[in-house]
Amino acid sequence: MRVEILTKSENEDVQKNIISKLRDLVNYKNLEPGDKLPSERMLSEKFGVSRNNVREAIQKLEFFGILKSRPQSGTFIANIGTVAMNGMFDDILRLEDPDFKSLVETRILLELKTVRLASLRRTDEDLKGLRAALDAYNKKVLDGKDAVEEDLLFHLAIAKASKNSTMNTFMLIITPEIITNFEKYHVCDANQSFIGIQEHEDIYEAIKNQDPQSAKEKMKVHFKMLYQYCYNSGGEEDK
Amino acid sequence: MRVEILTKSENEDVQKNIISKLRDLVNYKNLEPGDKLPSERMLSEKFGVSRNNVREAIQKLEFFGILKSRPQSGTFIANIGTVAMNGMFDDILRLEDPDFKSLVETRILLELKTVRLASLRRTDEDLKGLRAALDAYNKKVLDGKDAVEEDLLFHLAIAKASKNSTMNTFMLIITPEIITNFEKYHVCDANQSFIGIQEHEDIYEAIKNQDPQSAKEKMKVHFKMLYQYCYNSGGEEDK
DNA sequence: AAGTTTAAATTGGTTAACCAGATTTGTATT
DNA sequence: AATACAAATCTGGTTAACCAATTTAAACTT
Incomplete structure (x- = not known):
């Protein structure tokens, strides 16, 4: 080894x-x-x-x-x-290899944008994909199972709906590493997954209603715990 | 061919x-x-x-x-x-190949963040690098020459000072394509380059003074024409 | 029969030979 | 001397042979 x-x-x-x-x-x-x-x-x-x-x-x-x-x-x-x-x-x-904190920081940045763009540019087709990803996530959580992957897939569906191929690619690059780190450090527990259902639904509604402001807000709420993980346990300034 | x-x-x-x-x-x-x-x-x-x-x-x-x-x-x-x-x-x-608009959109997003992070995390070493890149740009412009590359290098120096390796990598990925497109479509003319000198200096000052708010503001000003290129000539909603 | 050792086969990685197309060079022609 | 043409060379790309580490199978010992 x-x-x-x-x-x-x-x-x-x-x-x-x-x-x-x-x-x-x-x-x-x-x-x-x-x-x-x-x-x-x-x-x-x-x-x-x-x-x-x-x-x-x-x-x-x-x-x-x-x-x-x-x-x-x-x-x-x-x-x-x-x-x-x-x-x-x-x-x-x-260039150095990316650390986990750098990945999360970038993810938050990207997603607060993609969700906004998705709410403006999503097609009906995109909406179907988002709904499907959402249902898969909900089912997994309600069965009491781990749903980190389904969570990420929902977020990737948002990136796809943003119609920005560069951001989409970047999300794909950082996603696997984030998944493995999440599962390694147990960033999300079962309780948070349960809360996540409503948060995801809120995001979906905002995208459906083509309301960029609300979409970004809801995503911010969803990232609240991630923010804390990134900036508290990491021990950094910034807010 | x-x-x-x-x-x-x-x-x-x-x-x-x-x-x-x-x-x-x-x-x-x-x-x-x-x-x-x-x-x-x-x-x-x-x-x-x-x-x-x-x-x-x-x-x-x-x-x-x-x-x-x-x-x-x-x-x-x-x-x-x-x-x-x-x-x-x-x-x-x-995944599809990125279009120019998607690249610019992503660049703006990344840089409004890196400049903020740079102002918070920059070391004295970073400051030297930024100064050097700035001087090179100014000299080229005052000589009446094309300074697209020196411009980009200043922005890459900001990305480096942000201490976020993921964003740094992403900036490196999109930079060359942006350069070639800039030169192809002549996005910046000589006059704008001249204005750019002061805008760059403002950004530098904000980073030097570790003022994230100002840094982001100054960068926004600097991207004003880029915004227009991306969203007007592109012909898209969003603002 | 169980555990240990040894040998054969399998693996991703590496090196070297080969290929087809582009380029250069040399030669013949005008 | 300039041009047209042909052959030799050089190019990145591709294929096939090879390598060392690993894994599996077999044989041997106890």
């Missing part, structure tokens, strides 16, 4: 190393947007790593949008200038 | 196809959290695709946290229940 963690962090170190070397190379050679990088084979030899490692690093930089690979042609610097590229290189290198 | 797009969408279709088949398999076999998936070789044969395709699909599902691969052992269903997994499978399959 310990070995696995070590090798994983080793791999990440290798990748970060390659990324920083790529940054240095770009600076040294004064490469500009649109210019072609040396080939993967050349880079792997130059850096003394496998071509796979180079490919993974490039793919990561592609994910963050600063590189662009074209088949049978080469890898190019995206259409952002040298300055932005350098800044982003450093930011990516400095 | 057209061919490239076609093959890319073909690849994405193949991947989505595999993901949906994986979902069906999990449901059919009633696999639960912690259970092991069939091996990659078996899946590739079963689905009639290459092992690489299967690996890529698994990696994507790993990115969204619903699978977990362990070397020399197997791929396992993450510690989220069947219901959540099914819901997320569908959501991932339904």
Whole structure:
């Protein structure tokens, strides 16, 4: 087990190393947007790593949008200038794994917006999906079972109804980690789940009535305990 | 060029196809959290695709946290229940590429929060970084040059100072696409860049003075034109 | 028959060979 | 000398072979 963690962090170190070397190379050679990088084979030899490692690093930089690979042609610097590229290189290198508090903080922010957008943009189809998710949650709670997942699915249905694909994606990214942490630390007990039924219904009503103000308010109420978990047990200022 | 797009969408279709088949398999076999998936070789044969395709699909599902691969052992269903997994499978399959409006909308949301957090949590070190980014921007504008990138770097510095790694990551994800779109559609002209100098200074001052209210206000002012671009030219309700 | 040890098979990960398309280079033609 | 054409090279992507760790099966010991 310990070995696995070590090798994983080793791999990440290798990748970060390659990324920083790529940054240095770009600076040294004064490469500009649109210019072609040396080939993967050349880079792997130059850096003394496998071509796979180079490919993974490039793919990561592609994910963050600063590189662009074209088949049978080469890898190019995206259409952002040298300055932005350098800044982003450093930011990516400095990125750390998200802590739970950071996840919850972001979730609250996202959801107070998605619920508002959902109330403005929801279709009848969305409403059906929300109702279905809600029923599944209620049933689970009334059976006395754990309903963390059904809870999250209701919230994801809201994100879907917001018609903002970026926020939807972001919610999908943070959801699994939140679920596992919730279940690990037992953030919600059975009693809170029961209260949650009415809170969810209130949110649903607000979305149904296309009342953004109320939707946001109801969501805030629903997040009350989450707020406390995030800012009290975490021990931070802010309110 | 057209061919490239076609093959890319073909690849994405193949991947989505595999993901949906994986979902069906999990449901059919009633696999639960912690259970092991069939091996990659078996899946590739079963689905009639290459092992690489299967690996890529698994990696994507790993990115969204619903699978977990362990070397020399197997791929396992993450510690989220069947219901959540099914819901997320569908959501991932339904995910669409983000449009520009969705990106801007998300950016505004994120930044009104990060600037607030930055004003509360910034260290002296952060302040130095913000100052440096600011100077670089001012210099570029006063030289009459395009400063979109330096602008974005200042905003990324704010995200860094917010001490929220999740929001920081999200800002990094959406930044490149915003840059390219800005330059494509010429959202900011030279005059607005000039105005931006003072707006940036105001934001910087608020962060320096650790005044979250003011910080958010100044950022709102700075986003005024962006708001208009997003909601007027886009042609949407909301305000 | 139960427990222990050893060997074979299975696993995700890695490396190396291969592919098809794009690019460059060299050559012949005008 | 400029252009058209052809072959050799170079490219990212893909496939197949290989690896080391793990898991399972088998054999052996007590």
